[in-house]
Amino acid sequence: MSQDSRSFVRWRWVATAVGAASLLFLASLPLRARESRRTEPEIDVRQILSERRLPACPDFANCVSSQADDPKRFVEPLTFEGDGEAALERLRTVLHQRQSSDLLRDHDGLIHVADRTPLLGFVDDVLFLLRPDARRIEVRSASRVGQGDLGTNRRRVEALREAFHAEAR
Secondary structure (H helix, E strand, O other): HHHHHHHHHHHHHHHHHHHHHHHHHHHHHHHHHHHHOOOOOOHHHHHHHHOOOOOOOOOOOOEOOOOOOOOOOEEEEOOOOOOOOHHHHHHHHHHHHHOOOOEEEOOOEEEEEEOOOOOOOOOEEEEEEEHHHHHHHHEEEEEOOEEEOOOOHHHHHHOOOOHHHHHHH
């Protein structure tokens, strides 16, 4: 066997191994997505409402919050003019229009929705906290599983902000 044919066989074996590993990884993604649907995080509603503060983001790159100190995790809150309850009602309308969002909690100015990613159905938790004194709604969006999100949570919050402000017009 010549040197070229041995090299070809070696590269073909490497390509096959990489392809098989990729297929196994891709096949495991739907299982992870199903797992994320079942694992709703424990949220201390009393603490959030008493402190008027959303939970801090974990040290992973899969969370953004309007109350984050870290610039990589910070996202602007939703702002409004006028009545806070009217702003929450506008937010509820926006969330109701999203087919990917399921309302889990709506109590005393705290809204919690589970939002599914479009392609694989991973579930992320999105929290909104009304701060009528500051005329803002704090927001936090975090993935249930994994350590990264490829910017999904940030894009979701920006899309929600855009729809929230469009609903006001």
